[in-house]
Amino acid sequence: MLLTTKFLRPSADSRAVRRDRLISLLHPEAPKRLNLVIAPAGFGKTTLASQWCSQTTSRTAWLSLDGHDNEPRRFWEYVVGAFEHAGLANLGTSRKLLSQESGDASTGAVTALLNTLAEDDSAWALVLDDFHFIQDPGILREFAYFIDYLHPGITVTITSRTEPALPLSRWRVRRWVQDINPGSLAFSEAECRQFFKDTMGVELSGNDAATIYRKTEGWVAAMQLSALSGRTIQGHSQPSPAGSHLEVDERHISDYVLTEVLQNQPEEAVQFLLDTACCPRLCASLCNSIRGQGDSQEKLEQLLSQNLFLIPLDNHNEWFRYHDLFRDALLYRLHQSSPERAKELRRETVSWLLDHGEVHEGIAQILQLEDWPWLASVLAEHGNNLIHGGYHLPVLGWIDALPVDLFQDSPQLQMLKIWGLFFANRVDTLEPLLTTLEDLLDKRVADSHPDAEGALGLQSEISLIRSYLARTRSDEKSASDLTRQVLKDIDHTQIPLKSVTYYGVGLDYYGQGNLGDAEDALRSAVHYGQIERKPSTVLSSGGLLAWIQYDRGDIDIALDTCTEVRRWVDQHYADPTQPVLISCWQNSALTEIFRETDRLEQASTYLAPLLEHVDGGTEPGQHVIIQYVRGHLAFSEGRLNEAVEFLEDAAHTGRKRRDHIVFEPPASEALLARCYLGLGLVDKARDCLGNPDALDWSNPLNREQMQISMARVLVASNKPEPAQEMLTSLMRAAEKNAHIRHQVEVLLVYAEALDLQSRQNEAREMLERALVKASNAGFLRLFVEESRRVRELLLELPSLKSPGSWNQRLLSMLAEQGVEEKAPERTEVPTTKTATEPKPAEVPLVEPLSQRELEVLSLINDGYANKEIAAKMDVAPATVKAHIRNLYGKLGVKRRTEAMVRARNLGLLHH
Known part of the structure; x- marks a missing residue:
């Protein structure tokens, strides 16, 4: 049961100063999504939020948080409860998902809440008071997801004593965040006078009020610190000397305040403040290390008790940071008084950060020092793990910051750049870099360079990259030979490559349809990826492994694989300030698993994070997989026109960018044909599959998918005999390769072909075999999504009415499908018109596309991601x-697939 008093907004103190200028900042304004009110206790955060709520016209949900809410299910139960208490309807799905025991219940509930808010389409305000109690990484990741996909018109306001570990930098770049910090909470002169009069009961003269405002710039914390110094500001009426103001963060803090603070602190406290100013974040261990002392925790707690601009970053008094203005002022003083000491302290800080795994912060400090040899050394040591942790783009940026000669003389850095470009999918730039690196390594070996052994190790990395490039050319033999050579040599090198190599082996076996060996290789990739601390490889390998297990009919095992891999990554690489590291393979596998087991809402939960990559541009292989899975989910939900749009885009990208995909992606055309059949467009289904004798699919899974769809077209064309002949051959191949899902599909289509020939007994036998195989695997929607004839035959089977939860579930789904299905289904209007239908005239563009926009449009049509387009056009990604x-605005569209359809209809692109 929820405590309803947590949903009650506190009434503001009538004596409190009215902060109209801050209240105006909190009002909704596109594209803002989040108000962030951060300040220590007593700064009036709750009062400000309450005052704003009393003025806003948005419907308001309020939640006061406490230490008991730092648990995912409880937190989201209260968020949903706050909206419900404020009058938001249709929250049953969110509550239902939160009541489930599965580990992903809160993620599904967040998606359901987002959907409900979108459907409500009202302006809402959610206030989360005392957010500093929320520290759980899982809650923070889901809350980041909530903000990322928030419906326009909804504003979330957070009040907190500490800055939450959320991707605030990314949101600030997008102008989603309105920050109100202690500096923003500073009083104006009028507010200062009102504060002393109404709140403190002290009547100030006009001169005294002006002096306080001028000396402290209305900063309440600064006034408190002045009081700590044992002096009263009112007694200083002389203006500050000219030039005594220090410009910091585009604001000024009086030299008077800083001087008074430092002069009235003990010498050891002043020294501590100056020594630790170079630390972006502080903890006792870091401070002890750079000071060479052991009393830092005591010092930090003393500063905290005095409110000396020290902001806690947790509730355990372990991590802190100085207020930015105060830290900048301290750094200014330190550099003025002891420049060499300042440089030494910064180097000590960097060493501690690197030793304790804080590589990003360490590199940021090195960049400020402009110590390029040190940066090169750190990148050579840590760059590989950073890239495999998903930070390939920052690594490329850091490499570009190095002097050219330093980079050209380092094989390790050259190899690091090659890996960074590979993970950025800029594979067309790799060949010359590989050749240059090979020449340098050959020279080092010939010259007996001291690092000749390391040069030999890099040869294995080069072979591994070349094996992936061979896959993009569909040169499976070269890819396999190179990969196996790396496996043979890998134990003789010091370079952690086993995970990436076994992932390549797994891709090779998967491409051959050898799913058993592919599973073994991918398990090894996951195992070594965990040993080598490569989270992106672990996710990708585990995701492909789950995809294969799903195809083989091991749905429960596939779900366990995803869960175990995700748990490992979250335990070792959970940084709530960074975007959640996700894998296209894993999220796609989970989407397929939940779709097939008829948990469509949960399927959409895992699909949703992938869609941003499609709309913003991603590498072509991922684009095809995401659009394929997206189309499959739309097909399962009966949104056939949208499914056609997604699958046509997937097929188009797969054809255009085949040379840039290191594996053969799913056969989108096979699923597209099923959509056309569902729309009653048999001819279009046949056309999209092409000539059955000219199938160019190296992956047996894709070949089988295409042939099963061809058999469906033959059955729909009332040609059961050739369909039966094709299916007989297919069944042998699917059984040989243990492709359980395809075996079930073959049996279902075979049954329909037999029924068309009035061979009902044999048809029932085929359906019985399909039920046995599917029940063992857990497949459900395979049956529901077959033709009406097959569903009717299934409903007549006595065995389906026997006890068992799977039988009952399938029976219920079949019966529900029969009731809800539109009759006839083929009357739906397709997005792609048939040849006999007149094509509606396209409304011409009000404003033509510029030459650059046409160039971008052409590259999008070719399947290039945004960062690839930027590289090809030699412009910034922002451009x-x-x-x-x-061009979206001129075309009147909102996403890539819509832009392509509109542009083709206008004759701006060729099909």
Whole structure:
């Protein structure tokens, strides 16, 4: 039961100063999504939020948090409860998902809440008071997801004593965040006078009020610190000397305040403040290390008790940071008084950060020092793990910051750049870099360079990259030979490559349809990825492994694989300030698993984070997989026109960018044909599959998918005999390769072909075999999504009415499908018109596309991601985004697939 008093907004103190200028900052304004009110206790955060709520016209949900709410299910139960208490309806799905025992219940509930808010389409305000109690990484990740996908018109306001570990930098770049910090909470002169009069009961003269405001710039914390110094500001009426103001963070803090603070602190406290000013974050261990002392925890707690601009970053008094203005002022003083000491302290700080795994912060400090040899050394040591942790783009940026000669003389850095470009999918740039690196390594070996052994190790990395490049050319033999050579040599090198190599082996076996060996290789990739601390490889390998297990009919095992891999990554690489590290393979596998087991809402939960990559541009292989899974989910939900749109886009990208995909992606055309059949467009289904004798699919899974769809077209064309002949051959191949899902599909289509020939007994036998195989595997929607004839035959089977939860579930789904299905289904109007239908005239563009916009449009049509387009056009990614935004506006669309359809209809692109 929820405590309803937590949903009650506290009434503001009538004596409190009215903060109208801050209240105006909290009002909703596009594209803002989040108000962030951060300040220590007593700064009036709750009062400000309450005053704003009393003025806003938005419907308001309030939640006061406490230490008991730092648990995912409880937190989201209260968030949902706050909205419900405020009058938001249709929250049953969210509550239902939160009542489930599965580990992903809160994620599904968040998606359901987002959907409900979108459907409500009202302006809402959610206030989360005392957010500093929320420290759980799982809650923070889900809350970041909530903000990322928040419906326009909804504003979330957080009040907190500490800055939450959320991707605030990314949101600030997008102008989603309104920050109100202690500096923003500073009083104006009028507010200062009102504060002393109404709140403190002290009547100030006009001169005294002006002096307080001028000396402290209305900063309440600064006034408190002045009081700590044992002096009263009112006694200083002389203006500050000219030039005594220090410009910090585009604001000024009086030299008077800083001087008074430091002069009235003990010498050892002043020294502590100056020594630790170079630390972006502080903890006792870090401070002890750079000071060479052991009393830092005591010092930090003393500063905290005096409110000396020290802001806690947790509730355990372990991590802190100085207020930015105060830290900048301390750094200014330190550099003025002891520049060499300042440099030494910063180097000590960097060493501690690197030793304790804080590589990003360490590199940020090195960049400020402009110590390029040190940066090169750190990148050579940590760069590989950073890239495999998903930070390939920052690594490329850091490499570009190095002097050219330093980079050209380092094989390790050259190899690191090659890996960074590979993970950024800029594979067309790799060949010359590989050749240059090979020449350098050959020279080092010939010259007996001291690092000749390391040069030999890099040869294995080069072979591994070349094996992936061979896969993009569909040169499976070269890819396999190179990968196996790396496996043979790998134990003789010091470079952690086993995980990436076994992932390549797994891709090879998967491409051959050898699912058993592919599973073994991918398990090894996951195992070594965990040993080598490569989270992105672990996620990708585990995701592909789960995808294969799903195909083989091991749905429960596939779900366990995803859960175990995700748990490991979250335990070792959970940084709530960074975007959640996700894998296209894993999220796609989970979407398929939940779709097939008829948990469509949960399927959409795992699909949702992938869609941003499609709309913003991603590498072509991932684009095809995401659109395929997206189309499959739309097909299962009966949104056939949307499914056609997604699958046509997937097929188009797969054809256009085949040379840039290191594996053969799913056969989108096979599923597209099923959509056309569902729309009653048999001819279009046949056309999209092409000539059955000219199938160019190296992956047996894809070949089987295409042939099963061809058999469906033959059955729909009332040609059961050739369909039966094709299915007989298919069944042998599917059984040989243990492709359980395809075996079930073959049996279902075979049964329909037999029924068309009035061979009902044999048809029932086929359906019985399909039920046995599917019940063992857990497949459900395979049956529901077959033709009406097959569903009717299934409903007549006595065995389906026998006891058992799977039988009852399938029977219920079949009966429900029969009731809810539109009759006839083929009357739906397709998005792609048949040849005999007149094509509606396209409304011409009000404003033509510029030459640059046409160039961007052409590259999008070729399947290039935004960062690839930027590289090809030699412009900044932000420029590409601006062109895309403009052409979307001119075309009147909101996403890539819509833009392609509209542009083709206008004759701007060729099909």
